[in-house]
Amino acid sequence: xxxxxxxxxxxxxxxxxxxxxxxxSNGFLDVEVQGRDLSGSLELAVRDVELAVGVDADRDGKLTxxxxxxxxxxxxGYVLQHLSLRAQDQNCEIHFGSLQVNQRVDGNYAWxxxxxxxxxxxxxxQIRYALMDGIDPSHRGLLRLTAGTxxxxxxxxxxxxLSTLAVDRSSPWRTAxxxxxxxxxxIWSGIDxxxxxxxxxxxxxxxxxxGRWVPVADGRPAFCSILKVVTAFTIAHxxxxxxxxxxxxxLPSRLTESVIAGSIVVAALNNIFPVVTETRAxxxxxxxxxxxxxxxxxxxxxxxPSGARLISLVAFxxxxxxxQLAVVLGVMPVAYALRRLSxxxxxxxxxxxxxxxxxxxxxxxxxxxxxx
Amino acid sequence: MPEPSAQAASRTHRGRLACLILLxxxxxxxxxxxxxxxxxxxxxxxxxxxxxxxxSLPIRQQAGARLDVALPLAQFYISQARATGDLRFxxxxxxxxxxxxxxxxxxxxxxxxxxxxxxxxxxxxAAVGELNEALRARPDDAQxxxxxxxxxxxxxxxxxxxASCVRLAPADVILAQLCTQSLRALDGHLKSAYTAxxxxxxxxxxxxxxxxxxxxxxxxxxxxxDDSAAAHWFLEAxxxxxxxxxxxxxxxxxxxxxxxxxxxxxxxxxxxSMEPMLLRIALAQQRLNDPGLxxxxxxxxxxxxxxxxxxxxxxxxxxxxxLLDVAKLASAALSAAQDDWRVQREPADLLILLRAAQxxxxxxxxxxxxxxxxxxxxxxxxxxxxxxxxQ
Numbered sequence: 001x002x003x004x005x006x007x008x009x010x011x012x013x014x015x016x017x018x019x020x021x022x023x024x025s026n027g028f029l030d031v032e033v034q035g036r037d038l039s040g041s042l043e044l045a046v047r048d049v050e051l052a053v054g055v056d057a058d059r060d061g062k063l064t065x066x067x068x069x070x071x072x073x074x075x076x077g078y079v080l081q082h083l084s085l086r087a088q089d090q091n092c093e094i095h096f097g098s099l100q101v102n103q104r105v106d107g108n109y110a111w112x113x114x115x116x117x118x119x120x121x122x123x124x125x126q127i128r129y130a131l132m133d134g135i136d137p138s139h140r141g142l143l144r145l146t147a148g149t150x151x152x153x154x155x156x157x158x159x160x161x162l163s164t165l166a167v168d169r170s171s172p173w174r175t176a177x178x179x180x181x182x183x184x185x186x187i188w189s190g191i192d193x194x195x196x197x198x199x200x201x202x203x204x205x206x207x208x209x210x211g212r213w214v215p216v217a218d219g220r221p222a223f224c225s226i227l228k229v230v231t232a233f234t235i236a237h238x239x240x241x242x243x244x245x246x247x248x249x250x251l252p253s254r255l256t257e258s259v260i261a262g263s264i265v266v267a268a269l270n271n272i273f274p275v276v277t278e279t280r281a282x283x284x285x286x287x288x289x290x291x292x293x294x295x296x297x298x299x300x301x302x303x304x305p306s307g308a309r310l311i312s313l314v315a316f317x318x319x320x321x322x323x324q325l326a327v328v329l330g331v332m333p334v335a336y337a338l339r340r341l342s343x344x345x346x347x348x349x350x351x352x353x354x355x356x357x358x359x360x361x362x363x364x365x366x367x368x369x370x371x372x
Numbered sequence: 373m374p375e376p377s378a379q380a381a382s383r384t385h386r387g388r389l390a391c392l393i394l395l396x397x398x399x400x401x402x403x404x405x406x407x408x409x410x411x412x413x414x415x416x417x418x419x420x421x422x423x424x425x426x427x428s429l430p431i432r433q434q435a436g437a438r439l440d441v442a443l444p445l446a447q448f449y450i451s452q453a454r455a456t457g458d459l460r461f462x463x464x465x466x467x468x469x470x471x472x473x474x475x476x477x478x479x480x481x482x483x484x485x486x487x488x489x490x491x492x493x494x495x496x497x498a499a500v501g502e503l504n505e506a507l508r509a510r511p512d513d514a515q516x517x518x519x520x521x522x523x524x525x526x527x528x529x530x531x532x533x534x535a536s537c538v539r540l541a542p543a544d545v546i547l548a549q550l551c552t553q554s555l556r557a558l559d560g561h562l563k564s565a566y567t568a569x570x571x572x573x574x575x576x577x578x579x580x581x582x583x584x585x586x587x588x589x590x591x592x593x594x595x596x597x598d599d600s601a602a603a604h605w606f607l608e609a610x611x612x613x614x615x616x617x618x619x620x621x622x623x624x625x626x627x628x629x630x631x632x633x634x635x636x637x638x639x640x641x642x643x644x645s646m647e648p649m650l651l652r653i654a655l656a657q658q659r660l661n662d663p664g665l666x667x668x669x670x671x672x673x674x675x676x677x678x679x680x681x682x683x684x685x686x687x688x689x690x691x692x693x694x695l696l697d698v699a700k701l702a703s704a705a706l707s708a709a710q711d712d713w714r715v716q717r718e719p720a721d722l723l724i725l726l727r728a729a730q731x732x733x734x735x736x737x738x739x740x741x742x743x744x745x746x747x748x749x750x751x752x753x754x755x756x757x758x759x760x761x762x763q
Contacts, residue, residue, distance in 0.1 A: 061419060065413055
C-alpha cells in the first residue's frame, strides 16, 4: 500500500451524473461528543425513508424534494422512536435541525442534523439503533463517533441489543473510574443489598449462648465474624455478577429481585428467632449469589464498553465492595460500642430486624406478585 | 483478545478500506457528506423500483399473517434482487420471512427461500445449514437439493455437491445429470463433461434449465480455450434468460479477454448499478480510454468501501479485481483475493488469487489455490500461465 501518488490522480475529478450503484441498506450516523453535548447527523436513503414513513404522496414512483420535505415531521418522529442515544444509562434528548439532501453512491440520502444534550458528561455512549426494523432486517447503521481527536466506527443494528461504546478509549482508567463510581452509587441507592448485609452483621458483635444474646468479650471474634460474612457475600456476588455480565447465565429479573427481598426477610428473622448463629457466612454466601444477579441487572442497563469489558466489570465490582465497606466501617464500630447495652440486645437488634423483615416482606410481595 | 491472525486480517482489512475510501473520495464517498438543499421543489431525489414503495407495506403486513402471501412475495423480492442486483430486496424478502422462521416444525419452503437469501449474500455456510434443515423436514425437496448442490459447488466441496445432484434424479433425471456433469467439469473431467452436457436431451427442460445448460457449456468451452464456442453458448443462454447476471458477467469477461471492449460496453449498457457489471464496464472503459472511467472507478471504490464498512463484502471477488486491474494496487488486491478465497472457491476466485499473488510478487500467497488445483485436477487454459511459473 505505498502508492500515494495514485490517490491524487484518481481523486481530482468531480463525480457527476445520476448513476447509482446498488449496496445494501445503510444508515450513516455521525456523532461528535463534547462533554455532555452530542452533535452530528443521521442519513437515511430517501428510498428507505419512503418505506419507513411514506414519502411518495402522489404515488408516481418519483420521490421529490417537496415530498421529502413534507415528510420531515414524520421522519423526525420515526427517528426518535427508533434511535436513542444514552450517556451511562440516561437518555440524551435529541433535537433535529432542518433536513437536507446528501448524494451517496447508491442514491440520495435524507440528511438530518441533530444536537443532543445528555444528563452528564459522556464516558460511555450507548446507542439503540432500530431504524428500518421490521422493514429491512439487513439495514445497518454505520457509526462514526468522534471524541476529540479520537475517531471510531461501528456497525449498528445487527441485533436488538444496545451498542455500547467507550467514548474515551485513550484512557480505559477513566472508563473504569466511571464504572467504579456506578458501583458505589448502586450499593448506596440499592438499599436492599445493604439491609441484607446489615441483618447478617448486626448480631456479629454478640454471641448466642443458651438461648440468649451475650456481647463478645473483645473485638477479635466480632471482627472475624464480620470478615467472614462480608467475604462470603463478596465472593458469592462477584461470581454471579461476572457470569451474568458475560452472558453465561441469565435469570429473569422478577425472580432474582423477589428472592433478594426474600433473602432479607430470612436474614432479619434469623436475628429474632435465631436458627443459624455461628455460620451466618453461609447465608451470606448462598444469598449473595442471587444479589450478584441483582447487581448484574444494573450493569446490563449500563452495558460494558467494548474493548474495556473486563476492566469495567472489575471496577464496577470494586465500587460495590467499596460502598459496602464504607457502610460496614460506619455501622459496625457503633454496634460494637453499643453491644453491652441491653437496648442493643433487646430492642435495637430484634425490633430493628423486625422492621427490616417487614419492609423486605412488602418488597417481596410487590416484586413477586404485583404486575411489574 | 482476537487471535494474532485475526488481528492481522483486520489490519489488512482496514488498510484496504482506507484505500477504497481514498479512491472514491470525491465520488460521494463514505467520508465526507456534502449536504445541500435542492434548488427546486420538484427535483426528483429517487425513483422507486416496483415493490419498494410504502404502498407495499399492507401486503408485507399481510405476509406476516398468511404464509401463502409470504412465500410468493419473498420469491418476488428475491427475483427482483437477482434481476437488478438491488440488495435491498434481499432485506425485504428477509423481513417477509422473518415471522415464519423459527417455527416448529420448520417450514421447508421458508428455509429454502431463506437459504437463497443467505446464498445471495455469500453466507454460504449458513445457507447450507438452512438447506440441511429443510431437507430433514422434506427429504425429497428437489429445489433444496439443487440449491444445496450450487452452494457446495461455490464452496469447492465437490463431493458433497455431487451427492446433492444425485438426489435430484427422482424429480428430474436430466437436471440431475446437468448438475453432476457441471461438477465433473470442475473436478478433472472437463472434456468428457462438455461432451456429456452437449448431448443432454433438451425436450424435457424448462427455459430456465436450458439457460443454465447453455451457461455451463459456455463456461466449459471457455475453460477449454474455445472462445468462439463459449460466446455462442453464452449468447444462447442470455437469449433465454437476459436477467442472468452471472452469465452476462461471464460473457463480458470473454469479450474483454478478446479485446472487444466496445462490445462489452454495449452488452452491459443500462446495468451500471450492479457492481459486477460496473466493474466490467470500468475495465472496458480503461481499454478504450473512455472518460467515463473516472466516474465508474469512484463509484466502485465507494460502493466497495461501504461494503467493507458493513463488514460483509458480497462483491469481494470484484473488489479484488478492481484493486488489481483498475486501481493497480496489487498488494491490496491480493489481500482482497485472499479474503475472497476464504469464502468461495469458484474458478474466477482461483484466477484472481493466482493473478494477484503474481502481481504482488508473493507466490506463496497462491499456495492454497495451487493446492486446490492439484487436489481437483482443475483444468482451465486461463490458469496455465500462473501454474507453470508458480510451481
